[in-house]
Amino acid sequence: MGEILIGTCSWTDRALVGSGWYPPGRRGAEGRLRHYAERFPVVEADSTYYGLPDERTSRLWAERTPEDFVFDVKAFSLLTGHPTRPAALPPGLPGDVRSPKALDEVWRRFTDGVGPLREAGRLGAVLFQFPPWLRPGARARAVLADCAERTAGWPVCVEFRHPDWWRGPQERTTAEALRSYGFAAVAVDMxxxxxxxxxxxxxxxxPRLAVVRLHGRSPAWGTGSKEDRFRHEYTDGELREWLPRVRALAGRTERVHVLFNNCCADAAVRAATRMRALLDC
Incomplete structure (x- = not known):
């Protein structure tokens, strides 16, 4: 039976910080991470989606957490085809932002940024969350092939946001493609x-990893504010739906990451705590 690690999709989300979950004396950058890592064995670093990771920061993350704690790092938005704020781009990129030379430079900086986590054995996976407009087809296959070439030797997991990837006969084709690249599939709850x-x-x-990301079940997904999209309190009944699925994944992989993304106040950390109790892990 593989190991099941449960955590959340951020430890720095503004709503979580403002919820009071972090006690006095643990509300600075170092204190928050240490407090979180004393309670959960895995976390997703989502800040790397909005801005390229920094080597010094990655090194500090490793130094401030236990040796068996791992980080799933979300790929920078430009690398997954999402709109990217100009302010988030590094200065001095050669040519147009999506030119081959510019992309090569962004990939280089991302690689360097996660380097300390890889070297310390603390990189759980790099999450490539592709946008809903990336549908199955020739273009998507080229995107995956390029991603596989640039991440050779990394632990990688992939989340598709268009439902056609996992519908009907395409489900088997999608799984075979991810398997051929050594990518772990991300299962989602929404x-x-x-x-x-x-x-x-x-x-x-x-064979090494499976990932489950639970986004909450808000009907406002894709509309409204961030809080509207992610406002959801998981019930025990909803969590229990995932118990046999998670256990089945653990029976076929070395490790399963279960990450809660219903990041409204402290809902995610409470759901993660409850899921650990239900799974007794």
Missing amino acids: EPSLPSAVPPVTPVTS
């Missing part, structure tokens, strides 16, 4: 009634 809802399938595409 409001199932939405037209954009990704099915809660749990394919195993890597």
Whole structure:
């Protein structure tokens, strides 16, 4: 049976910081991370989606957490085809921001930024969360092939946001593609009634890792404010739906990461704590 690690998709989210979950004396950058890492064994660093990771920061993350604590690092927005704020781009990029030379430089800086975590054995995975407009097809295959070439030797997990990747016969094709690149598939939980809802399938595409990201079941997904999109309190019944799925994943992989992304106040840390109790891990 593989190891099951449960955590959240951020420890620095403004709503969590403002919720009072961090006690007095633990509200600075170092204190927050130490407090979180005393309670959970894994976290997703989502700040790296909004800005390129910094080597010094990655080194500090490793130094401030236990030796068996791991970070899943979300890929920078430009590397997954999302809109990217000009202010988030490094200065002095050669040519147009999406030119081959510019992308090569962004990839280099991202690689350097996560380097200390890789060297310390603390990189759980790099998460490539692709946008909903990336559908199955020739262009997507080229994107995945390029990603695989640039991340050779890294632990990588992939989340598709367009539901067609996991519907009908395409499900098997998608799993085979991820398996051929050594990428772990990300299973998701979200409001199932939405037209954009990704099915809660749990394919195993890597013998080393499987990832589950629980986004909450807000019907405002894709609309409204961030709090509207992620406002959801998981019930025990909803969590129990995932218990056999998570255990089945653990039976086929070395490690399973279960990460809560319902980041409204302290809802994610409370759900993660409850899930650990239900799984007794």
